[in-house]
Amino acid sequence: MEFQLWRNATVLLSIDHIKFLIDPMLGKKSSFGVFPWTQDNRLNPLVDLPFEPKELDDYLTNLDAIVVTHLHPDHWDATAVEMLDKNLPVICSVGIAEAIANYGFKNVNGIESNTTFKEISISVTPGLHGTGEIGEKMGTVNGFVFSTKEESVYFAGDTIWCEEVKTAISLHNPQYVVVAGGAATFAIGEPVTMTSEDILTLCKSFPQVKVLVTHLEAVGPCIETRKYISRKILENGYSNRCYIPEDGESFILD
Numbered sequence: 243m244e245f246q247l248w249r250n251a252t253v254l255l256s257i258d259h260i261k262f263l264i265d266p267m268l269g270k271k272s273s274f275g276v277f278p279w280t281q282d283n284r285l286n287p288l289v290d291l292p293f294e295p296k297e298l299d300d301y302l303t304n305l306d307a308i309v310v311t312h313l314h315p316d317h318w319d320a321t322a323v324e325m326l327d328k329n330l331p332v333i334c335s336v337g338i339a340e341a342i343a344n345y346g347f348k349n350v351n352g353i354e355s356n357t358t359f360k361e362i363s364i365s366v367t368p369g370l371h372g373t374g375e376i377g378e379k380m381g382t383v384n385g386f387v388f389s390t391k392e393e394s395v396y397f398a399g400d401t402i403w404c405e406e407v408k409t410a411i412s413l414h415n416p417q418y419v420v421v422a423g424g425a426a427t428f429a430i431g432e433p434v435t436m437t438s439e440d441i442l443t444l445c446k447s448f449p450q451v452k453v454l455v456t457h458l459e460a461v462g463p464c465i466e467t468r469k470y471i472s473r474k475i476l477e478n479g480y481s482n483r484c485y486i487p488e489d490g491e492s493f494i495l496d
Contacts (some may be wrong), residue, residue: 243495247487248405250460269321279428282462363389367403367410372434389473403440422457424464438474453484
């Protein structure tokens with residue numbers, strides 16, 4: 243497997259030469275504006291994609307499928323809807339399948355539990371995008387586990403550390419776990435993505451897994467930086483198995 247972080251939660255995952263684009267936010271810097279429920283007036287996304295337009299076009303013409311965890315604009319934006327091939331398979335939870343089809347996508351596979359795509363097993367997992375009032379406003383989110391006979395990776399999606407995540411790791415036993423870090427925080431309530439403490443708890447709870455932290459420095463609500471989280475990981479002795487990719491960086495997951 244090969245993992246390439248594009249920006250925020252947008253990842254190109256390659257498994258046996260099958261290419262999945264996960265949570266495509268493809269717009270230019272500042273293209274979708276200000277987040278609600280925040281006093282941060284910066285326009286999002288805060289940074290551009292790490293590619294020139296021609297390189298992005300090349301990537302998009304060689305995809306096998308799109309995967310969407312939820313429909314917040316930092317995971318599924320208007321530019322993605324415009325640019326992506328409407329005939330490409332889209333894999334998502336059953337709860338958002340109709341909404342994606344309404345954007346004109348003709349091959350939407352809304353799954354309730356699991357499916358198989360070109361001999362790759364894909365399971366949908368629940369998450370918790372915050373608690374209390376802000377959690378209700380964030381709505382339902384999902385993650386996905388991609389598995390072959392030899393390897394597996396769990397994309398937890400936009401979730402805090404919770405029983406749902408612990409259960410998914412215990413059930414699927416992935417080699418890698420990809421989490422949304424940054425401690426995304428709004429004017430209401432507690433963080434809605436993982437804090438550095440959540441990430442440390444995950445590492446401590448599951449010493450057999452390697453962790454990749456995404457969702458950093460690309461949208462306003464995310465208050466924990468790469469530098470801050472890296473320091474926490476180093477101080478707690480997890481730098482050998484908890485990684486923080488830069489935008490555009492690739493990892494071989496073996």
